[in-house]
Amino acid sequence: MKTQHFGMTIGLYINYFLLGMINIIFTSNMSFLTTQLNTDNTGISFLVSGIGIGKLITLxxxxxxxDKFGRKPLVLTASFLYLIFLIGIPLAPTYKIAFIIAIIAGVSNSILDSGSYPALIEAFPKNTGISTVLIKAFISIGAMILPIIISYIMNHNIFYGYSFFILAFMFFINGSFLSIVRFPKNSNYSDQDTIYEALRFKTKPIIWLEGLATIFMGFTTTTLFMVVQVWLPTYGLNILGMSKTDSIQLLSFFNIGSLISVLILAIVINRFVSPIVILILYPFLTSLSVLILLFCHQPILLIISSFLIGFSTAGLFQLCITVIVEFFPKNKATKSAYVSTASSSAFIVIPYITGLIAKNIGVSAVFWLDIIIAIVSIILATFVFYRHKKVFKKIGHSSSLMKAS
Incomplete structure (x- = not known):
């Protein structure tokens, strides 16, 4: 992929590398936070939902x-706003203050997505699927590295807050770098796009059909990885009898699977397989992998299942954004925000529901919910695949995928 915006691209991917760490920093420090905030694991799960609330009210x-003012102001705002979260949580004296700070993290996440995804799509107009899927690659790398950092902090009896403070420093440095690089101009829609629509569409896409189904997939695909990301260490600790360090290390295998998956997707997407096909196949593999986790407790099978779950949940949310922008190329950030809003709803609803399930039924039941969500996601993706065949002309299909944004 070639672009004139190399500095911006590196800076954005570094932000998502750091975001990968932030995504699991609550659950990885759950034992410390429960003591600091005088709560339990369910309370920390509800704290994660505060991130979803922040995203939802902002998207x-x-x-x-x-779309109106450009991508750069939002990206910079998010980069520096994350400092409040990363410095504030380890110093939060009460649960209420921590919840407010979590909401600020959600606002930051929303602003970052609304600026970054369109910026990358505009920087790589012929490789939109690859550019967005690589976001997941950097998220996975970050999430893979954080457990190693936290294990080091635990083993050396260092204050857990340093895992937050290190990220705050890195966000500050990267935000300063992004402030001096050039971003592409907004290219929301043009007369050329109108002409191109006539060439690639057999019939006009319908937002209340394939659009709504893709938006719902923003919810289901986020849920698939979120359930495992939040509850895998607890499952290993409470159900499998693993140590704290070993249970957290399961997330490393999960994220290794995610990383390998997105690297493969970056090679095959649009060349050999379309995004919507992946959105059908991956949730099917997720459901099988979770079953292995539930019924096969041998150490090697736990590693394999954690790896496969990470592999099969990687990049799905990003592909949902690619698909909806392909169907509806006008006002990219706004359309992407619809999918992100559904994703944010998962951040609110799923921690609450899974927290109640874990408290009243058990952690294993949480993973059965993940299987049900995977089945729903397969049904939605199959419908969008059917609509894709109805809407797009066969000639120039692959080019339409690249042109989509």
């Missing part, structure tokens, strides 16, 4: 702001 506005 509808941030997408429009990105």
């Amino acid at each position: 509808s506005v941030s997408g429009r702001l990105s």
Whole structure:
């Protein structure tokens, strides 16, 4: 992939590398946070939902702001806003203050997505699927490295807050770097796009059909990895009898699988397989992998199942954004925000539901919920695949995937 915006691209991917660490920093420090905030594991799960609330209340506005004022102001705002979260959580004296800070993290996440995804799509107009899927690669690398950092901190009896403070410093440095690099101009829609639509569409896409189904997939695909990311260490600790360090290391295998998956996707997507086919196949593999986790407790099978779950949940949310922008190329940030809003709903609803399930039924039941969500995701993706065949002309199909944004 070639672009004139190399500095911006590196800076954005570094942000998502750091975001990968932030995504699991609550659950990886759950034992410390429960003591600090005088709560339990369910309380920390609810704290994660605060991130989803922050995203949800911001996305509808941030997408429009990105389309109107440009991508760079939002990306910079998010980079520096994350400092409040990363410095504030280890110093939070009460659960209420920590919850407010978690909401700020969600706002930061929303703003970052609304600026970054359209910026990358505009920087790589012929490789939109690859550019967005690589975001997941950097998220996976970050999530793979954080457990190693936390294990070192635990083994050396260092204050857990340093895992937050290190990320705060890195966000500050990267935000300063992004402030001096050039971003592409907004290219929301043009007369050329209108002409191209006539060439590639057999019939006009319908937002209440394939659009809504893709938006719902933003919820289901986020849920698939979120359930495992939040509850895998607890499952290993409480159900499998693993040590704290070993249970956290399961996340490393999960994220190794994610990383390998997105690297493969970066090679095959659009060349050999379309995004919507992956959105059908991967949730099927997720359901099988979770079954292995539930019924096969041998150490090697636990590693394999953790790896496969990470592999099969990787990049799905990013592919949902690629698909909806392919169907509806006008106002990219706004359309992407619809999918991100559904994803944010998962951050609110799923920690709450899984927290109740884990408390009243058991952690294993949480993973049965993940299987049900995987089946729903397969049904939605199959419908979108059917609509894709109805909407797009066969000639130039692959080019339409690249042109989509």
